[in-house]
Amino acid sequence: MAVGCVRGALAVLLQLSVWLPVALQCSVSEIQTGQVIRLLNIMVQSENSSAASGSTPNPSILLALRLASHHDSDTERGMLARLQVDAVKRVQEGLPFSSGTVALYCLAMQASCADPSLTPAPGLKGGKKAMDLRKLLEKKLKEEIDNIDSKNVPLTNYYQVSLDILALCMMGKPVTSHSVQSLIEASDNGGFSYGEKYSVDTASVAVLALTCVKRSIKAPDRMVLRLKILNALKCLIKNILQETTSDGLIGNLYSTGLAMQALSVTSTNYDCSRTIQTLLERAGSGSFENPMAASQITPSLENRNYLELNKLDCKDFEKTLDGSVLPLAPPTAPEGVITVHYRVEDGIHYSFNDSIEVTVLWGPHYCRSWRRRNKISPAKFRFTVEQSSWGPFVTSIQVLAGNTEERTYWQFLTGSNALDQGVGDYKPLRQGEYIVAKFSTY
Structure with a gap:
């Protein structure tokens, strides 16, 4: 994990001649x-x-x-x-x-x-x-x-x-x-x-x-x-x-x-x-x-x-986007179905830790596959979302909601790694993938 550096002003002066970034x-x-x-x-x-x-x-x-x-x-x-x-x-x-x-x-x-x-x-x-x-x-x-x-x-x-x-x-x-x-x-x-x-x-x-x-x-x-x-x-x-x-x-x-x-x-x-x-x-x-x-x-x-x-030049509006530029072909996903393992756990109070295995089509967005889990086991996987600038944001699972004052939130991981996309964009595409929703602090 990256750490901070603490030095005095004199030390900074001595090092300025060393740190000369290249344009x-x-x-x-x-x-x-x-x-x-x-x-x-x-x-x-x-x-x-x-x-x-x-x-x-x-x-x-x-x-x-x-x-x-x-x-x-x-x-x-x-x-x-x-x-x-x-x-x-x-x-x-x-x-x-x-x-x-x-x-x-x-x-x-x-x-x-x-x-x-x-x-x-x-x-x-x-x-x-x-x-x-x-x-x-x-x-x-x-x-x-x-x-x-x-x-x-x-x-x-x-x-x-x-x-x-x-x-x-x-x-x-x-x-x-x-x-x-x-x-x-x-x-x-x-x-x-x-x-x-x-x-x-x-x-x-x-x-x-x-x-x-x-x-x-x-x-x-x-x-x-x-x-x-x-x-x-x-x-x-x-x-x-x-x-x-x-x-x-x-x-x-x-x-x-x-x-x-x-x-x-x-x-x-x-x-x-x-x-x-x-x-x-x-x-x-x-x-x-x-x-x-x-x-x-x-x-x-x-x-x-x-x-x-x-x-920025406030008068420079002459160039316009070329609407004829075609989008690149979307990524192709394999056909068929995959099995995905989902787990939801309270990582703060340890009040629950529930798992489920779901068979889904290749490439459904995370929220869509979560709704499938909700239908299969509503008591364990019911959730609420709010819309944000990044798309849907999960606010609660099993009525356990994140709180800014307590600095708690729902963290989503694939295996042990945090998702690098929001739940509205992430697509499980790996056979047997493990996805975890963990109630955490920040």
Whole structure:
């Protein structure tokens, strides 16, 4: 498991001459751009369907579309308008709006050349015509930090705290040294790990956030903080690289895109050609059909990152997505049936541990095969789900539900390895595969 590194400011100064990252250009070749366009089409089609059904827009997808080399300007403008309306509705009606979600909304608006502090909000009390999402994000981040100070954990998680700091920094809002220090200390003290698993996603967004803050520091009285950030960045990059697999993935398939952004903004040298080759192979086999998954990888395939949002040309809407680009053939699955072993266990209270063997067709999504188990044995395998940006999210099994205050959740594994896809996308394809749903803490 990756660990943090703690050194003094003097030690950092002594090592700066040693750590001189190599600038690197890493992106798909011209003949590979069709793969990227196909992923962009997946996102555009998803958001157009979402708009038609009145569903909540996905800010991560808008971020990816705005950073792309090709644009569907109508879809992007429509998404911006829907995000602004949804943000105001959430605040006015007291709907769930976590700090990380507010941060993503702010980043997506900024990428679309809209000021989050002037979000159109007709009908506000006091005659105001705009809502200040930047102030709301400042408030949300303070609540996260206050919870860290009092309980040693954020209200949500350090991934969202990193997004908060990144978004405020990108809006040119000075972030308190205490907030930055809290993130650095978490990176050194195991705050980026879930059990024995290091969260490459969290570390990568933390790198983006800390890099932004580092670049913004000009005042002499903040130079000590800058040195601490430099040291933290070095350690985070080391930890991220340690999670690289033999095929070039970093962490897992779906954390690799953010990891590539982190390595890019720190100009870190790595075998990016191998990484891109694997990503394109997996894209060709259908691994990024989920629009959220596509949004996480497309910026990195074109060597773009979230720190470039302020550099986007707001008038550059001339290029459009080529709707004639055909999707690649979907992966073919063997015909017939397989036997899959499922187990559901309470890994905290040890109140139950139930197993079942089910025969299913090759390639059904996990949730579909779970519903089959539910019909066979409803007492043991009844479950509830909520929709998230990644698709269905299992909230409870046997009426045992995850709880953010108690930091509990349902973890899904194949064998002893955590699933690298959501339950709405993962397909059991191996004869005799063992899949476990385990109630766990984080």
